[in-house]
Amino acid sequence: MRRVFAQARKEVTEIIRDPLTLTLALLLPAFLLLLMGTAISLTVTELPIVVQNLDGSLESMRFVDAFRASQTFQVVPWPVSEQPERALSSNAARAVLIIPPHFGRDLLRGANAPVQMLIDASDPNTAQLTAGYAAEIVRAYDVNLAPAGRAPAVLAAIRLWFNPGVDSKKFYGPGMFVLGLTLFPTLLAALAMAKEGEDKTILQVYVSSISAHEFLLGKILAIMFVSACESAILITLLLTYFGVSFAGDPTPFIVASILYAFCVAAFGTMIGAAIPNQVAAVQAVALGGFLLVFILSGLLFPIDNIPVGLRWLSNFVWGTYYIEVVRDAFLQGGGWSAMWTKVLAIAAIGSAFYGIAWRNMRSMQLKS
Amino acid sequence: MKMLHALLNQRLRALILKEFRQMLRDRRVMAALVIAPVIQLLVFGYVLSPTVTNVSMGIVDESATPESRELVAALVESRSFRLADYYDSVNALGNAIGTGKLDSGAVIPYDYARDLRRERPATVLFLLNATNANTATIAQAYVEGVLQSYNAQLSPTTASSAAVVLQPAFLYNPGLVISWFMLAGILGMLLILVGSTFSSTLMVKERATGTIEQLLMSPATTTEIIVAKMTPLFLAFSVMGLFALVLIRYLFGVPFNGSIAVVLGAGALCILCGISLGTFIATITKTARQAQLSVFFLNPPLTSLSGAFTPVQAMPHWLQPVTVFDPITHFAAITRGALIKGSGFDVLWPDFFALLVFTFILFSLSVWRYRAQL
Numbered sequence: 001m002r003r004v005f006a007q008a009r010k011e012v013t014e015i016i017r018d019p020l021t022l023t024l025a026l027l028l029p030a031f032l033l034l035l036m037g038t039a040i041s042l043t044v045t046e047l048p049i050v051v052q053n054l055d056g057s058l059e060s061m062r063f064v065d066a067f068r069a070s071q072t073f074q075v076v077p078w079p080v081s082e083q084p085e086r087a088l089s090s091n092a093a094r095a096v097l098i099i100p101p102h103f104g105r106d107l108l109r110g111a112n113a114p115v116q117m118l119i120d121a122s123d124p125n126t127a128q129l130t131a132g133y134a135a136e137i138v139r140a141y142d143v144n145l146a147p148a149g150r151a152p153a154v155l156a157a158i159r160l161w162f163n164p165g166v167d168s169k170k171f172y173g174p175g176m177f178v179l180g181l182t183l184f185p186t187l188l189a190a191l192a193m194a195k196e197g198e199d200k201t202i203l204q205v206y207v208s209s210i211s212a213h214e215f216l217l218g219k220i221l222a223i224m225f226v227s228a229c230e231s232a233i234l235i236t237l238l239l240t241y242f243g244v245s246f247a248g249d250p251t252p253f254i255v256a257s258i259l260y261a262f263c264v265a266a267f268g269t270m271i272g273a274a275i276p277n278q279v280a281a282v283q284a285v286a287l288g289g290f291l292l293v294f295i296l297s298g299l300l301f302p303i304d305n306i307p308v309g310l311r312w313l314s315n316f317v318w319g320t321y322y323i324e325v326v327r328d329a330f331l332q333g334g335g336w337s338a339m340w341t342k343v344l345a346i347a348a349i350g351s352a353f354y355g356i357a358w359r360n361m362r363s364m365q366l367k368s
Numbered sequence: 369m370k371m372l373h374a375l376l377n378q379r380l381r382a383l384i385l386k387e388f389r390q391m392l393r394d395r396r397v398m399a400a401l402v403i404a405p406v407i408q409l410l411v412f413g414y415v416l417s418p419t420v421t422n423v424s425m426g427i428v429d430e431s432a433t434p435e436s437r438e439l440v441a442a443l444v445e446s447r448s449f450r451l452a453d454y455y456d457s458v459n460a461l462g463n464a465i466g467t468g469k470l471d472s473g474a475v476i477p478y479d480y481a482r483d484l485r486r487e488r489p490a491t492v493l494f495l496l497n498a499t500n501a502n503t504a505t506i507a508q509a510y511v512e513g514v515l516q517s518y519n520a521q522l523s524p525t526t527a528s529s530a531a532v533v534l535q536p537a538f539l540y541n542p543g544l545v546i547s548w549f550m551l552a553g554i555l556g557m558l559l560i561l562v563g564s565t566f567s568s569t570l571m572v573k574e575r576a577t578g579t580i581e582q583l584l585m586s587p588a589t590t591t592e593i594i595v596a597k598m599t600p601l602f603l604a605f606s607v608m609g610l611f612a613l614v615l616i617r618y619l620f621g622v623p624f625n626g627s628i629a630v631v632l633g634a635g636a637l638c639i640l641c642g643i644s645l646g647t648f649i650a651t652i653t654k655t656a657r658q659a660q661l662s663v664f665f666l667n668p669p670l671t672s673l674s675g676a677f678t679p680v681q682a683m684p685h686w687l688q689p690v691t692v693f694d695p696i697t698h699f700a701a702i703t704r705g706a707l708i709k710g711s712g713f714d715v716l717w718p719d720f721f722a723l724l725v726f727t728f729i730l731f732s733l734s735v736w737r738y739r740a741q742l
Contacts, residue, residue, distance in 0.1 A: 020658065028665055036672045041682040042418055042502035063532060088539060090715045091701070094681070107532070114533045121538035122708045123549050125418045125502070126679045131536040132509025138534040139512060145532070154439065154484075154522070155491045156515050158508055160498035161465060168501040168682070179668075187664070191657070278657045279569060286664060291408075295415050300677065302503060305417040324468065331499045338467035 003210050007218020011192060012225055025188055029180035029230045033237055037176040040300070041168035044126055045071055050078040050093040057104025063115070066141045067097065072133045088120045095119045095130050107145070162247075162331045173242035174326045175299045177234050181227060182319050185261065186268040186289045187282065189223045193272020194281035202276070205364075212361040216269060216354065223265035224258070231257060238330065248333025256325040256343045263318050263350030264289075270357035293319035321345045379588050383596030391570070391600050401566065401604055405558050405612050412554045413620055416677060417546045420506040424452040426461050426473040433481035439492070442518045443474065448510040458493075465497050472496045472507055484522070540625075540709050548622050548708055553676025555612055556638055556699035559605065561667050563642025564649065567601050568659040571650030590739050594731075598643050605639045625710030634702040634716075637723040641695045644730035651737035676700055698722045 015021050051067065053060050067073050073095075078087050084096040096118040106113040117134055121127040163170050196202040205215055238244055246253070268285065275281045293299065296306065297319035303311060314320050321342040328334045392398065425444065429436050444451040452470055455461040461473040475493040483490035494511050498504035541548055574580040583593055613631070616622050624631075646663065653659040671677075673687075674696035680688055691697045698719035705711035705719075713720070 020661075024661065024665065032668055035669050039672045039683050039687055040678050042678055043505055044679055044681040046685075047681060085539070089705075089709050089711045091705070112533050114535050117534060117536045119536055119538050120709075121541040121544055122704050123679050124538075124541055124544035124546050125549075126681070127538055127541075128420075128506060128544060129502075129509075131538075132506060132512075134536065135509065135516075135534055136512060138532050139516065142532055154515055154519055155489050156494050156511050157491050158494045158496060158511060160496050160504055160508070163498040163501060163504070166498050166501040166504055171500050171502075187661075279660055282657070282660045282664060286667075290667075291411070295411060301416060301418045302420075302500060304422055305419055306415050310415055327499055328468065332466055332468065332497075334467040 003214045004218045004221060007210065007215060008221040008225070011219055011222030014192070015188065015222070015226065021188065021191075025184055025226050026229060026233065029184050030233050030237060032180050032183075033173070033176045033234055034241065036179070037169060037173040037242060040172045040176075042125055042129075043166060043168050044129060046074045047072060047095065047126075047130060048076045048093045049073045049095045049097060050084060050087040051075050051097045051099070052078070052080065052084050053099045054080075054101045055099050055103040059104035059107050060099045063099065063103070063141060064097075066137050067134075070133070070137055084118060088118065093120075094126065095134070097134070169242055170244055170331060171327070173238055173244060174330050175323060177238055178297075178319055178323045178326055179293060179299060180234055181230060181257075181260065181322075182264055182289055182293045183285075184230065185223050185227045185264045186271075187285050188226060189219065189265045189268025190272040190275075190281045190285045191278055192219060192223075193269050194276055194278045195272075197272070197276020198278055212358055212364055216266075216357055216361060219269050220262060220265040220354070223268065224261040227261035227265065231261075244330040246329060246333075247331055248329070249335040250329060252336050252339040252343060253325055253329035256322060256339070256346055259343060259346045259350060260318070260322045263346055263353060266350050266353035266357060267318070270353045270360070273357050273360040292317050296320070297323055299323055316349070318346060318349045321349075380592050380596055383588060383592060384599045387596050388600045391604065398604075401562075401608055402611075404562055405608050406615070408558055409551065409554060409612055409615055413547045413551050413616075416550055418502055419544075419546050420503050420510075421447050422450045423448060423471045423503065423507050423510070424469075425449045426452050426455050426464055426470045428455050428458055428461050428473065428475045430478040431476045431480040435481040435484050436476045439476060439480075439518065440474075443511075443514055446510070446514060448507070448514075461495065465495055468497075470497070471503070547620050549704070550677065551616050551620055551622055552703040552707060553674065553696070553700040555609070555616065555635075555703055556696040557671055557674065557676050558612060559609055559635065559638045559699070560642040560645070560670065560696050561663075562608070563601075563605050563639055564646035564666070565660070565663050567598075567643045567646030568650045568653075568663050569646075569656055570601070571597060571647050572653060572656050572659040575650070576655050584739070590735050594647065594735055594738060598640075598647070601643050602636075602639055605643070606636065609635045609639060622707060624707055626706035627712060628706075630706040630713055630716060631703055634699055634706075634720065634723065637720070637727055638695065638699045641723060641727040641730060644727055644734055645695075647734035648730050648737065651734055651740075670694055670696055673697070674700060692722070695723055695726045 015025060049067070051064050053064060064075070068075050076093055078084070078092065084098060087093040087096055098116040098118065100114070100116070103113050103115065115138075117131070119127045119130050160166060196205065267289070271284050271288065272281055275284055296310075296314040296317045297303075298314065299319065303314050303320070306314065325339050325342050325346075328339055427440055429440065440451070443449050449472070453464075455464065455473070458475055461470070461475065464470045465473055473495040475495070477491070477493075480490045480492070496504045496507055538544060574583060584590075588596075613635075617624060649662050649666075650659050653662055673691050673694045675691060676696055680691050680697070683691070701719045702716050705716050
């Protein structure tokens with residue numbers, strides 16, 4: 001045990017004495033969380049739209065006002081003489097609302113009045129949101145229009161749970177917290193391990209009396225300590241800037257965080273032990289850590305959207321489980337009953353990484 | 369002609385030849401150049417999708433009448449919702465949503481059928497897990513849409529009297545195929561990120577091994593050295609980019625509506641920009657490790673600010689102007705415009721201009737810094 005702590009202390013000292021590494025370790029996760037947590041969002045606001053009102057009646061003006069009043073749309077001017085499609089192809093607007101002549105007359109006559117909306121679908125998700133928002137505005141307008149007693153038969157009372165303001169920041173903030181805690185400790189662990197191999201200082205470890213378990217645990221403990229410091233900074237940011245708070249019992253989150261720190265440190269050490277070359281190790285971490293966790297863990301988009309043939313892969317991505325635990329801790333508050341399987345999964349994947357790293361190291365001899 | 373001749377003098381030719389041979393002999397680099405983009409295109413193109421389908425829905429049917437079952441059928445027969453399970457009470461349903469088993473739930477009240485028969489409005493409670501803001505917003509629109517058409521079926525006379533009817537038309541991508549959007553952004557990301565990673569690693573080599581002194585002492589000018597170093601990289605990345613375009617066209621079936629020359633021109637600029645970025649990073653770092661780390665930390669912000677995966681309009685207002693300084697933003701705008709929308713150079717020239725400015729600044733910076741390395 002004493003040797004484990006000595007090894008860990010040596011690693012921490014090494015990180016502290018290297019200013020570049022220290023900044024990378026402590027400042028960059030915070031920077032990444034701030035930037036990506038704010039920048040990544042799918043729910044658009046103030047979409048520029050062009051209104052072509054070919055009617056000009058009082059009713060049509062009122063109808064346009066309903067669009068003007070919404071926060072989702074921002075009506076931008078567009079000359080009537082120009083083709084409306086041009087507003088889309090020149091990126092001046094994302095949608096065009098066209099009100100045909102006789103719109104007002106049709107409404108007053110009690111007939112249906114169709115309006116057309118041309119939506120730029122080169123971004124399908126935004127296009128879908130735009131159509132949804134527009135339909136809601138039209139529906140609200142129709143309800144106002146209908147005389148009393150003619151309300152629709154079935155009304156929907158929709159309650160949005162856990163994030164009533166549908167604020168993307170609250171969803172992506174915790175996600176980026178996980179990305180930061182995945183990327184940087186892994187990188188540090190892989191670099192520290194690969195460096196021993198590259199500088200051949202690993203030979204000194206081989207001839208010393210330290211065992212493979214003690215050596216690996218010492219390295220992992222040091223990285224876990226760095227992870228803990230990073231988490232402290234990141235959680236402070238989440239609680240202040242992102243405005244989330246612990247929704248329920250925080251103990252699953254705390255246990256999962258410790259296990260996750262072990263898991264990523266073990267993964268980095270495993271990579272570093274397998275690839276004794278710092279440049280190649282960084283590439284491997286970039287591909288393994290960043291790409292897998294970024295894409296397959298449900299960080300950006302729901303896992304259900306991944307094609308079935310590839311979806312099973314995300315069961316092996318360690319970030320998947322931790323993201324669920326973190327989102328649960330900050331938004332849903334499901335507690336142990338919902339999260340114990342995820343915590344176990346993190347522990348299992350971490351042990352597997354540790355086992356592979358140990359297999360690589362156990363003989364304490366240079367590979368021939 | 370005379371200028372071109374001067375540019376391609378013997379010294380430069382020899383240097384280019386040397387760099388070419390050096391690169392071709394590095395098997396690992398060549399393999400990574402081919403494999404990396406293919407894997408990334410496939411993974412990103414197939415896996416990343418914000419589309420909302422199959423939202424799992426739990427039902428509490430307190431009414432248990434033919435009318436209520438009809439409503440449930442109307443909700444789940446669309447591909448948007450998937451019936452997960454029936455629950456006995458609102459509490460049980462709430463717990464299932466809280467623990468993440470369900471994304472949404474509907475509660476049909478006990479007097480639902482009675483109200484319908486008496487032609488009184490019936491209210492159905494919908495619970496949506498809004499943790500993911502995007503999914504919740506789209507699911508909300510689905511619910512409203514399903515109910516609207518259900519209402520229209522129930523009472524065709526009332527629904528069709530004096531109402532504004534919205535007729536949305538999706539231009540450019542009527543099938544709403546998400547990979548068309550993604551791939552255009554990912555191509556730019558590949559060119560810039562793979563370009564800068566490889567070039568920074570290769571460029572910093574002279575410095576790490578100490579041969580840079582010999583290079584700088586040779587009669588070749590700094591510009592010549594850098595041009596010679598960039599030429600083989602540029603050619604290699606061009607091949608990679610063309611390969612990626614072929615994949616995008618024939619594997620993913622993205623339409624090429626506009627002029628291919630616009631895309632190729634933008635691609636060439638984008639590659640140059642990536643290489644210049646890598647070269648600049650190589651001149652301010654000392655070892656391959658530092659260069660890789662710097663590129664590594666540039667990647668996430670460049671990617672997330674580019675609008676390659678998420679629309680720029682969804683970013684906070686103070687952040688939107690910053691995206692102008694991201695070359696990937698402009699390349700994505702050009703490819704999306706030229707491939708999917710069929711826009712021409714007359715619309716896209718500001719993005720071209722921006723790419724040109726970035727490339728020029730980064731290239732000049734690296735030439736200037738290259739000398740100062742000693």
